[in-house]
Amino acid sequence: MDSTPAVELCDVVKTFGEVTAVDHVSIQIQDGEFFSLLGPSGCGKTTTLRLIAGFEMPTSGEIRIGGETQGFRPPFRRPVNTVFQQYALFPHMTVYENVAFGLQMQKIDRAEIRRRVGEALEMVHLQGMEKRRPKQLSGGQQQRVALARALVNRPKVLLLDEPLGALDLKLRKAMQLELKSLQEHVGITFIYVTHDQEEALTMSDRIAVMNEGKVLQIDAPAELYENPKHRFVADFIGETNFLPVKIVQLHPDIVVELGDGTRLPAGWAEEHLRVGQEAMLSIRPEKINLYEERELSPPNATTARVQGTVERLVYVGTDTHHTVRLRNGDTIVARLQNFYVEEEPWEVGETTYAQWDAAHARVLSKE
Amino acid sequence: MTTETLTATQERARPQPRRLALGSWLLSGYGIVGYLFLYLPIIIVVIFSFNDSRSTAKWAGFTIDWYREMLADRQIILSLWNSLFVAIVSTAISTVMGTLAAMGLERYSFRGKLAVDSILYLPIIIPDIAMAIMLLIFFNVSGIGFEPWRVQFLGNRLAVPYSVIIGHVAFNISFVAVVVRARLANMDRTLEEAAQDLYANTWQTFRRVTLPMLMPGILGGALLAFTLSLDDFVITFFTSGAGFNTLPVRVFGMIKKGVTPKINAVSTLMLLFSLALIFISILLRTRAGDEEETIQFGM
Numbered sequence: 003m004d005s006t007p008a009v010e011l012c013d014v015v016k017t018f019g020e021v022t023a024v025d026h027v028s029i030q031i032q033d034g035e036f037f038s039l040l041g042p043s044g045c046g047k048t049t050t051l052r053l054i055a056g057f058e059m060p061t062s063g064e065i066r067i068g069g070e071t072q073g074f075r076p077p078f079r080r081p082v083n084t085v086f087q088q089y090a091l092f093p094h095m096t097v098y099e100n101v102a103f104g105l106q107m108q109k110i111d112r113a114e115i116r117r118r119v120g121e122a123l124e125m126v127h128l129q130g131m132e133k134r135r136p137k138q139l140s141g142g143q144q145q146r147v148a149l150a151r152a153l154v155n156r157p158k159v160l161l162l163d164e165p166l167g168a169l170d171l172k173l174r175k176a177m178q179l180e181l182k183s184l185q186e187h188v189g190i191t192f193i194y195v196t197h198d199q200e201e202a203l204t205m206s207d208r209i210a211v212m213n214e215g216k217v218l219q220i221d222a223p224a225e226l227y228e229n230p231k232h233r234f235v236a237d238f239i240g241e242t243n244f245l246p247v248k249i250v251q252l253h254p255d256i257v258v259e260l261g262d263g264t265r266l267p268a269g270w271a272e273e274h275l276r277v278g279q280e281a282m283l284s285i286r287p288e289k290i291n292l293y294e295e296r297e298l299s300p301p302n303a304t305t306a307r308v309q310g311t312v313e314r315l316v317y318v319g320t321d322t323h324h325t326v327r328l329r330n331g332d333t334i335v336a337r338l339q340n341f342y343v344e345e346e347p348w349e350v351g352e353t354t355y356a357q358w359d360a361a362h363a364r365v366l367s368k369e
Numbered sequence: 370m371t372t373e374t375l376t377a378t379q380e381r382a383r384p385q386p387r388r389l390a391l392g393s394w395l396l397s398g399y400g401i402v403g404y405l406f407l408y409l410p411i412i413i414v415v416i417f418s419f420n421d422s423r424s425t426a427k428w429a430g431f432t433i434d435w436y437r438e439m440l441a442d443r444q445i446i447l448s449l450w451n452s453l454f455v456a457i458v459s460t461a462i463s464t465v466m467g468t469l470a471a472m473g474l475e476r477y478s479f480r481g482k483l484a485v486d487s488i489l490y491l492p493i494i495i496p497d498i499a500m501a502i503m504l505l506i507f508f509n510v511s512g513i514g515f516e517p518w519r520v521q522f523l524g525n526r527l528a529v530p531y532s533v534i535i536g537h538v539a540f541n542i543s544f545v546a547v548v549v550r551a552r553l554a555n556m557d558r559t560l561e562e563a564a565q566d567l568y569a570n571t572w573q574t575f576r577r578v579t580l581p582m583l584m585p586g587i588l589g590g591a592l593l594a595f596t597l598s599l600d601d602f603v604i605t606f607f608t609s610g611a612g613f614n615t616l617p618v619r620v621f622g623m624i625k626k627g628v629t630p631k632i633n634a635v636s637t638l639m640l641l642f643s644l645a646l647i648f649i650s651i652l653l654r655t656r657a658g659d660e661e662e663t664i665q666f667g668m
Contacts, residue, residue: 057562077565090563094581103577104567155567 006069008033008159008191009054014063016049023049025215026063031159031193031208036185038194038202041212042238047195050212051161054193056080068158078107083152084161088168089144091136097123097147098132104155122154125184142173149184159191166201178204199239203227211235227286231272233366236284243290243334245283249365252277255303258365262330266306271365282366289362290336292324292348293355307357308334312348324348326356411640418633435634445635448619450525455605455615456598459537464591466538467545468583474546475553492540493547500540501607508532508608515610529613536608537598544597545590552586585653592650596643 009031016024024046031037039047052058054065056077065072067081083104091100101122105115123129126146136144145165152160165181166174182205185192196202202209203223210220211234218232230236237244247258249271256268258281268283275281285306292312301307313333314325317340324336336356348354418436422429439445473479474486492500508514514532521527560582564574580587602617609615614622616639623632 055566057565076570077562078568078570082566084563084566086559086563088557088559090557090559092560092563092578103564103569107568107573151567 005033007031007066008035008068009193010064010066010069011050011054012064012066014050014053014065015061016046016053016058017061022215024053024060027212027215027217029210029217029220031191034189034191036182036192036194036205036207038196038206038209039212040196040199040202040209040238042197045212046215047197047212048163051084051163051193051195054159055082055084055161081158082161083155083157084163085148085152085165087163087165089136089148089165091144091147091151093136095135096132097128097134097136097139100136100147101151101154104151108155118154119150122150125153125188126150141169142177145169145177149181153184153188153190157190159193160185162192162194164196165194166196174201181205203239211238213238228362229270230284230364230366233282233284233369236364236366240286241335242284242286245285245328245332245334246368247281247283247365249275249277249279249281256365258283260308260328260330260332262328264308264330266308266363267303267360268306268363268365269359269361272367275365275367280368282368284364284366285334285358285362287323287335287337288321288339290334290356290358292326292336292338293357295353295355298355298357304360305357306360306363307355309353309355310334312350312352312354315348315350322347324354326354328356414633415637415640417630418637420630420633423629435630438631439634439638442631444614445616445619447525447527448614448616450522451527451529451613452599452615452617454520454522454527454529455533455537456595459534459541459598460591460595462534463538463541463545463594464587467542467590467594468549468587470542470546471549471553475550489543489546492543497601497603501536501604504532504536504539504604505607508535514608517613530608530610532608532610533605533613533615536604537601540601540604541594541598544593545587548590548593549583549586552583552589556582588653589650592646592653596646596650599639599642599646 007030009029011027011029014024014027015022027046027050029037039050041047049058053060054067056072056075056079059074072080092103095103098119101119102115105118110118119132120129123132126149128143128146128150131139131143131147136147139147145168148165162181166177169177178201181192185205194202194205203226206223208220208222209226211218211226211232213234219226219230219235221229226235227239230239230242233244236242245260247260247266249256250259250265251257252271252275256271257265258268259265266283271281298307299305308328310326310328310333312324313327314323316323316325319340321337321339324338325333326336327333334356416428419431419433420428421432421434470489474482474489514535515530517528517530518534519526519528556579560578561574564578565571569577600617601615602621605615606618606621609618616635620632620635623629623635
């Protein structure tokens with residue numbers, strides 16, 4: 003893993019006229035990694051992928067694949083292959099001809115092509131479909147042909163542009179797991195573009211969250227979810243509560259203040275924040291517990307606690323979402339697992355104390 | 370049809386069955402009259418080409434003499450070969466040039482593109498006669514074109530003025546370009562990107578992906594060009610100079626001496642030819658339709 007990165011983007015910028023699609027992006031992707039570019043539509047993730055593939059050329063910056071600078075190299079001279087969003091299978095060719103295309107272009111001899119196409123189709127469970135045309139296949143099957151057509155070339159890096167987007171939910175879930183195990187099996191670096199955070203969390207080794215052309219955070223899924231370093235990341239990945247706060251103290255411990263003067267400890271704050279600044283306190287709903295007054299332990303520096311009234315209960319099977327109205331008018335949602343059926347539930351209007359471990363609370367810039 | 374839909378239809382029809390029946394009867398009648406108006410003259414031409422009389426107004430029994438006479442007329446046969454030769458050569462040239470024009474206009478942006486784009490449509494829009502006069506003046510002023518191309522074509526010695534072929538190419542390019550361009554605009558460009566991603570260079574991408582995908586459009590355009598060239602009278606007449614006849618020009622010359630059933634026979638022959646071409650083009654278009662579905666599926 004300490005060798006040269008499989009793909010390296012150094013300060014890459016791509017503008018289309020007035021619009022900056024990719025804004026000073028630097029990423030290092032390791033060999034054999036399942037790396038995702040995650041963000042809402044228009045965030046620049048697909049453009050970034052197209053820059054790596056060579057369909058677009060960077061306005062400035064540098065892209066290296068396997069240590070080699072790509073410059074203005076056209077797509078057909080780059081050691082990467084792409085699985086397109088809508089598969090882009092050649093409709094006038096059979097499945098066999100589609101998969102063999104890349105090998106034919108590389109002038110590989112016919113016996114070898116036959117063998118490798120056979121292997122690739124076997125890998126994606128499409129043996130016996132060689133003579134069919136793409137339109138005679140289901141969406142899932144077309145997806146597999148697209149995958150085989152790319153992987154048969156044994157690229158250094160496989161680029162996938164929302165490859166599961168066109169499939170229905172159930173098939174998508176199955177394909178997620180299949181893709182992941184396929185990637186582990188072939189050991190090729192995957193760069194995966196998606197707007198589906200759950201998909202990215204499920205499959206990726208690391209994820210780059212993008213918005214408005216910028217990479218906001220690159221981390222492993224758990225790190226990204228537990229320790230978002232940016233308000234957009236906290237908001238985009240999973241659900242979170244945002245409480246508007248004012249920073250009271252940053253050293254040695256972080257303390258913030260709600261509108262009504264309630265002081266709360268927090269675990270982490272963005273580096274550029276200063277005492278006295280307005281900010282957002284982010285806390286995930288499942289980290290919050292609700293207590294009655296008599297259950298409370300004496301206050302301490304590592305526990306945050308706010309008083310409020312239960313306003314709404316939403317039962318969703320595994321959990322119940324409790325909306326609590328705080329004294330200053332803000333609301334937070336606590337997601338409590340339905341662990342004991344016989345447990346006495348909270349009722350609307352009851353006074354409650356929401357409490358969480360300060361380590362889970364993160365102070366993020368308001369923007 | 371299930372019973373449910375049956376009753377639904379009946380119920381909907383019940384309030385005004387009489388008027389509905391009258392309406393659809395009128396509509397059918399109107400349709401029949403319309404078609405008769407269009408096709409009766411053609412049917413009459415075909416029928417009287419078999420008439421055993423010099424008259425083109427009174428039926429006098431069945432004969433195929435006029436076809437025999439037509440085939441024996443060396444002038445007619447020569448003009449038929451002239452027509453075919455001009456159509457084939459001008460179609461070949463205009464298909465290549467029209468396809469390239471379509472590619473250029475659809476895929477590249479360059480200075481003056483809008484002007485080129487508009488000018489390309491001109492031959493379709495302006496009247497044939499205007500185009501014919503423009504070409505005539507051009508050939509007169511430039512002094513090129515009227516000398517004949519002496520060529521051996523399927524055992525026939527032809528002398529075809531270059532001006533006729535250039536004239537046909539000039540209007541056919543536009544038609545080919547328009548048809549191919551429509552196809553090109555509907556084509557999914559990621560297919561070309563996919564080919565490039567799979568190590569196909571620019572030429573291989575064109576050869577293996579773009580061209581096969583465009584083929585129905587190119588063939589359709591070529592067929593259109595071929596039909597237009599074969600049917601053309603005005604432009605041929607103005608650009609051919611003296612002594613050169615294509616079939617339509619020959620028929621025009623014969624009519625000046627009076628309409629005979631021989632002309633009916635020639636017309637029937639041309640009609641058959643056109644019908645065959647239309648049939649082929651429909652076949653091609655249905656196949657093209659299949660492809661289109663594929664593309665949309667792939668999108």
